[in-house]
Amino acid sequence: MLIGLCGGICVGKTSIASYLIDKHQFKRIHLARTATTPPVEKSASNARVPSVEPSPTKGDISFPDVDSLLEFVTLRWRERWVTTDIWDDKVVDTLLRRPFFLLVSVDAPVSVRWQRFKARCATNQLTPPTLEDFVLRNDTHLYATGTGLEALFQRAQLKLLNSTTSLSSLHDSLKSLNLPNGARLRPSWDQYFMQLADLAAHRSNCMKRRVGCVVVREKRVISTGYNGTPRGMTNCNEGGCPRCNNASRAGVDLSTCLCLHAEENALLEAGRDRIGEKSILYCNTCPCLTCSVKITQVGISEVVYNQGYMVDTKTAEIFAESGVKLRQFSPPREGLVDLSLGQSVNATAGAEGGRKVEDVREILNSDNFLRPVQ
Ligand SMILES: [Zn+2]
Ligand SMILES: [Zn+2]
Numbered sequence: 001m002l003i004g005l006c007g008g009i010c011v012g013k014t015s016i017a018s019y020l021i022d023k024h025q026f027k028r029i030h031l032a033r034t035a036t037t038p039p040v041e042k043s044a045s046n047a048r049v050p051s052v053e054p055s056p057t058k059g060d061i062s063f064p065d066v067d068s069l070l071e072f073v074t075l076r077w078r079e080r081w082v083t084t085d086i087w088d089d090k091v092v093d094t095l096l097r098r099p100f101f102l103l104v105s106v107d108a109p110v111s112v113r114w115q116r117f118k119a120r121c122a123t124n125q126l127t128p129p130t131l132e133d134f135v136l137r138n139d140t141h142l143y144a145t146g147t148g149l150e151a152l153f154q155r156a157q158l159k160l161l162n163s164t165t166s167l168s169s170l171h172d173s174l175k176s177l178n179l180p181n182g183a184r185l186r187p188s189w190d191q192y193f194m195q196l197a198d199l200a201a202h203r204s205n206c207m208k209r210r211v212g213c214v215v216v217r218e219k220r221v222i223s224t225g226y227n228g229t230p231r232g233m234t235n236c237n238e239g240g241c242p243r244c245n246n247a248s249r250a251g252v253d254l255s256t257c258l259c260l261h262a263e264e265n266a267l268l269e270a271g272r273d274r275i276g277e278k279s280i281l282y283c284n285t286c287p288c289l290t291c292s293v294k295i296t297q298v299g300i301s302e303v304v305y306n307q308g309y310m311v312d313t314k315t316a317e318i319f320a321e322s323g324v325k326l327r328q329f330s331p332p333r334e335g336l337v338d339l340s341l342g343q344s345v346n347a348t349a350g351a352e353g354g355r356k357v358e359d360v361r362e363i364l365n366s367d368n369f370l371r372p373v374q
């Protein structure tokens with residue numbers, strides 16, 4: 001696999017790359033800074049703002065352009081590679097074509113980066129620029145029209161917020177995050193079908209709740225469904241169901257509701273004959289009671305849901321009695337992963353972290369802080 005780390009000055013890209021090299025047998029590769037490199041990327045490491053990117057160390061491999069880098073890694077994609085030279089759309093467009101590439105953005109509060117930067121200056125016996133100069137340089141680096149890195153962050157499959165205050169806490173967080181996990185490149189079947197159910201939910205027109213469902217047999221989709229009023233009727237969100245459009249609480253006056261549930265739609269679409277044995281129903285929400293009995297009757301073998309609903313226990317009882325397997329699967333949460341929480345907030349990373357942010361004064365005085373944390 002190839003991991004590309006994209007981020008501003010002193011966000012910790014090199015520290016993360018070093019961790020991958022030390023702990024996960026990655027090898028670092030570089031893109032040469034040439035005439036086509038955005039000027040701001042070069043100026044981020046000029047003498048005025050001292051180097052945040054150490055020059056390639058012995059053994060690192062450097063390429064004149066992204067095409068030759070990609071060619072090299074394509075032939076060796078089962079090995080582990082990491083680069084921090086992700087600086088424009090051309091680089092990202094080229095690399096994202098390949099199934100072995102993971103784009104990871106790294107960000108950190110400017111105050112944290114400024115402290116790291118001053119520490120770096122001290123280590124190199126250089127006078128730091130003023131804070132204003134540092135902020136302006138960062139703004140250009142991240143937000144300049146056409147060349148700012150911020151636009152690339154939006155394309156990252158994984159977004160990290162690194163306000164960790166020591167290398168050891170960064171390493172702890174990275175350990176629990178397990179960046180090289182292959183599921184980041186290619187979703188598991190559960191993840192794939194649950195994401196399809198989520199996608200179906202986006203077509204829901206019911207005012208009460210977005211629900212989506214996929215019926216799968218032998219890893220093939222038989223049907224999909226989402227909730228809303230029946231065909232030919234006014235959509236629920238356009239006033240089609242009076243019950244859904246008044247403010248009654250979830251679960252109240254269900255008998256007057258005109259909306260079909262996602263599961264009902266998926267079952268009607270599939271038909272009993274096509275469902276047969278060994279069919280699995282994926283639903284982003286745990287089925288309600290009336291759906292549960294229908295699911296049981298058509299012979300679904302297993303129900304996989306993501307979020308709970310108010311009648312989970314009753315639903316579970318129905319399925320237990322009728323022999324339908326029920327389990328919960330929550331795909332990795334998208335969005336920002338805050339490394340300073342010690343444990344990742346990402347669902348794939350295990351337990352939720354609860355470590356509180358340490359006292360900044362203590363951090364600034366600690367030995368660890370004085371080590372370069374790029
Ligand atoms: Zn509705
Ligand atoms: Zn309704």
Ligand SMILES: [Zn+2]
Binds near residue numbers: 261262263289290291
């Ligand atoms: Zn239902």
